[in-house]
Amino acid sequence: MGAAPVRDRRAEQRERTRDEIVAAAWERCRAEGLAGLSLRDLAAAVGMRAPSLYSYFDSKLAIYDAMYAEGCQQFLDEVVDLPRTGETMTDLKASLRHFVEFCASDHVRHQLLFQRTIPGFEPSPESYAIAVQGLEVLGEWFGDLGFDDPADLDLATAVGSGLAAQQISNDPGGDRWLRLVDDAVEMLVAHLERKTPTETRTRTTRGEP
Incomplete structure (x- = not known):
């Protein structure tokens, strides 16, 4: 031994x-x-x-960077653990709701990760790589559901960011904008489906070539 x-x-x-x-x-x-x-x-x-x-x-900015890395890791860990059903509406609603709830649950973390309000602060390459991983996981979700245009994910994150910002600014601790997540996803999917042929989306969702 x-x-x-x-x-x-x-x-x-x-x-x-x-x-x-x-x-x-x-x-x-x-x-x-x-x-x-x-x-x-x-x-x-x-x-x-x-x-x-x-x-x-080394500096106060280095402390912010460590905080940024920790917050990004928290988001990544939670996104990886989100259950997937393969059903477009169910999964997108779960994903967007998680994002809005993650942001609204800690407005300071939301500012640091998504709003860049600290003058002179840029995350280090190592810390930013964690943020990129989280976005890649979300991108995989979209790709699995048949939405593989990067602009689709950009639009979804913009919708989520808007809902989160409204929730934090106007109803902190409440759920006024959280209640709009399902409606927002239904509008988003209606838009994305107009761009993506139904047969392609269905085939991708089922894992067919």
Whole structure:
């Protein structure tokens, strides 16, 4: 029986501290607003001095980047787990409802991931790659249902973003625009079906060549 691998306890502790800083950053942003993140207040929240944060993150923008990556990973994990029936209307309603609910459930996360409200912030290639994965999963959904034009997905995400923005801005914590998801999908599908021959869409949905 081989020896157990040697643990790098220092690296593990560093990663735990980074996670603690990111969690505290989310809390501060939800309390003070995304642009109101103060490194001094953040450091105090995790029991260290502000200069010590730079031992874990190069800048405030690097903290935002870690938050962005975490939010994108949350979205990706949830999208991957969404059940698929292969039925166009059912699956698109489930997908769009999930997107709107994901955005509306955390307006700070929504701002960071989808609105780019932080001056000078651009996600790193590594973080943005996670966002691209989430979009690719949605694209696969659309392709499986017979809608393989990239513009179809663009239109669907635009509809979802609009509903989410309205929900967050005008009825936070409510469901006024969430209740419109099914109607929005029915209008969207009616439009997409006019563009896509029925026989092609049906064949693709069934997995036929």
